Amino acid sequence: MSSPTSSRKLNSAPLFTTISYTVVSIIALLCLLPFIVLLAGAFSSESSVLADGYWFWPREVSLEAFKYIFRYPNDVLSAYKVSIIVTVVGTVLSLFISTMAAYVLGRKELKHRNKLAFFLFFTTLFNGGLAPYYIWLSRNLHLTNTYAVLILGPMFNVMYILILRSFIKSSVPEPLIESARIDGAGEMRIFLQMVLSLSKPALASIGVFTALAYWNDWWTAMMFTTKDSLIPLQYLLYKMLSSINLSSAMAQHVTSLDAPKETFKLAMTVIATGPILLVFPFAQKYFVSGVTIGAVKG
């Protein structure tokens, strides 16, 4: 850091670059290692995992766990379909409506904006518990066994709305909105054309989180569906796990002597994670590339 005037030299400050790469690599490795063990376990035979525990590569390669999961491929395919529909539709709706609300909450001219924020926030502090929620949704709203409940149940997360609010406040400067207003743009147009495009990094990250919440949600399905055609992937896997665990105290004739229990958990994680890992890089583009856009603009 001898010559502070040259920005090129600064950007290539070797010590600092080394530190950055090392720290990030260490964290990434710590996160990756268990996943390798997990992959190895998923492709191992149940007996070798039971006998020797987990390891970094399969000690006895076997597709037993995957075969078990794909015993009835149509179930898995239908579950993928449900999960994808719910995730895509839910994320789009949720993100659009959440952003709209978040934008409203950040507008200074609204006198009651803090009250509205509190109105939302309060729901995270207090809830009536499971029983009233279940009874209200199933008995009064008749939402059991519908796509609607899978989409509406986990739809909004107050935390994300409030995060979006602060992102929008910081990335869409007030004067910009003012000048657009003076130019005669309506609220809707300001929102659709300016706010949405200026807060892309935030939308990308909250979008990922929302999609993940939908993708990982098995609880709503567990509570509110009994029809096979409405079972999302995570719930299907959860059900398989619970039938493997089936307390055989009850079962006189448990048929498969060694259903793969340990490796099943691992294979399940692989299957549920796979699709998201494929989609993740697309969203990532937005929250990684912001820097370069900025640099080019400068």
Added chain:
Amino acid sequence: MRRGIRGRLWLGAALLCMLIVLGLTACSRNADKQDVAAAGSGHEKEVKLIGYLIGEAPKGMPQVLQAINDKLKNDINATIELNYIGWNDVASKYPLVMASGQDVDFIFAADWNFYVTEATKGAFYPLSQSMLEQYMPRHMAAMAPEALRAADVNGTPYMVPTSSPDRKVNVALFRKDVMEKAGMTQITKFSEIEPYLAEIKRDYPGMIPLNLDSQYDLPTPFAYLMLEKFAWFTAPFDSGDPLAQGITADMEDPAAVMYSMAEEPILGWQKEAAYIMKDWYDKGYINKNPYANNIRSKDNFCNGKSGIAFGNSIDMMNVFMSCKEQGIEVYPFPMLYPSGKAAESSWLNNGVAIAASSKNPERTLEALDLIMEDPSYAYLAYYGIEGVNYTITPDGTVGLPEGVTSESNTYPPDAAGFWFVNKNLFKPVAKSTESYKELQDRIQPLLEPTPLVGFLFNSDQVKSEIANLKSVSTQYAQPIYIGAVSDVEAAFDTLVQHLKKAGINKVKAEVQKQAAEYIASR
């Protein structure tokens, strides 16, 4: 122009919102309300009965259900629709389904599955002897009269117990090869198995003599030791949780005197057992962390990771078979009372209840009568479709049809949750090992009725005390069960002190009162 754009955008957004709202309301199915006309005594009007069972529907369910419904339609002009509550969700979902007042006609019920709680909360339809005789004649003929009386809650039965309660005992399996090396030919007392444990520790690296899991096995060796002292019902009456301390009695005592486990003589027996467990734990015969281990010893037995397997004479059948495949000879040791007997299972360990909200209780009972007692229905419900899911072999056993393996069978026996059908109607199962059959023959005559077997404790008055007994037990009693305490006396002092604070004496008084009423009513 500008106005035009603005209008369009606004219109677009409004449309989007409307679409959302419309879409969501359209998605939400209008509950198809059926007519609520009261069902007459006849079968003129077709009804659909909605049932809830525990577990998961087997793959072949639609075909089997179709077959059952065809018959039901013919016989009593009814069809059934089945829903399942998964094993993991029973605790949360079962009470909710009952509380929400959804359309439910019948639901699986058992004393281990909230029967008393739900019955006292008014979730089940009150039954009566005469009603059952009218609508379930076959079942009433097949079921022992005590069974229905056992189901009384405040004088009214709320469930229909099975007519074939399980006949099983708890069993521990030892390996014959290890016994031979240790110079043992038979095992008469659990407290005398130390040479067996020591032999494993010495010559079988990788095998843990007692490789316990966190749920089932954890209190089991301790329970075997306790059973050498008195006829212990391995779970206290108040909570019914085998891991908890509470109120117990000598099961063979006709007067059914109640003791708290925090007082003599039980406390002294507990201490004796605890010293033995501590000795074994300190010598390394027990895995250090049963709490974190989720694999039951019976699943680790044939692969050589556990020296002893714990289970009962029904769920261990598989272990007998897979050990035989591995060439391991097993020695079964049943868990018996000091008298050499064992208690019959409760009448209520499998059964079915009618929901209080049922609109057709009579027809439901009629349908259940057929399913539980008519062999053609019972085979369907329990084994599936003949020729597809099972077959009767020429020598008169139930086996699998040609080309179907137990893996590929779409309707495995027992898996559909119809556990309450009369299993005495069925022919014996084809596959089983010799030593398993021997065990079965040996234990059947040992099962005896005990004075308290049907005693159902209603915890309403002492529910907060029981909640605290349970949490105190987890913290202070479980380490004692596995022997992981440094000082047995001190551990018991702490435990007893906490149990008293949690109100064990109040619970004892309540159990005493209810047990006396129960004994008097018999």
Added chain:
Amino acid sequence: MKDIRKNWLLYLMFLPVAVYFVVFAYIPMGGVVMAFESYSRQGGMFLSEWVGFDNFHYFFASGKAWLVTRNTMVYNVMFLGCYTLFSIVAAVFLSEIRRKSFKKLSQTLMFLPYFISWVTVSAFVYNFLNYEYGIVNKLLHYMDVQALDIYSNTSYWYFLLPFLYVWKWVGYGSILYLAAIVGIDQEIYEAATIDGATRLQRITRITLPLLKPTMIILLLLGLGRIMRGEFDMFYQLIGNNGLLMDATDIIDTLAFRSLMGSADFGMASSVGLYQSVLTLIIILTANWLVRRYDREQALF
């Protein structure tokens, strides 16, 4: 009123969310009355027998109410602190990395643990740390070091629990902070560079101060979960291990242990209500403090 008439469009844009929360949160909230009732089917949610504070009795009579309340708060504060710190560190370093492929890859990797459920994590931890054949003890054995009995010793868990928590969530948290960094105007950095700021100075003087609003809001939101949460983690990792319990028992695990199998709605809601009230107090205090310091940063 005038405000509403003037900005009706903005209020209309907020309407869908408002309707949702009324239907899915506020109406079921009426069910808190169940905490004061002995629920029966005949009485239903609102007309069951009123029992006052009876349902709260077991929790306070357990003698552990204070212990678990303290544990819950201490662990959550620890989790929140470590999580925030490591998320910011990861985000800042990620933003300093210029090679895009490396950045993308490492960020994806950091996200992996998010997908591993606590059930699976606990299987991992058991396989790594158990006394008899855990990988760690096997390695120690080769090195002739005494084996560690981690599952009977509380001191390891004070480190392990926050470590696992951070490990699972750091990828998630860093995304939010990275998005905030990306949103910072590049011209500020360029101006600073021209003025001769070193990289470290740019981080401490520009990036970190500008992350403050995001951090405050995330911390405040995190505080909202301070009395609950992470039941799954504690339950799967520790379970019913009596030897670790005084150090690892939280409100949710105590309630779960006591009520498992009793199906009592009243007693179950009473603990929830207790947690809600405490949270409300904490949040209102925190928000009040933030407001005093900077009105714009407050949540409401």
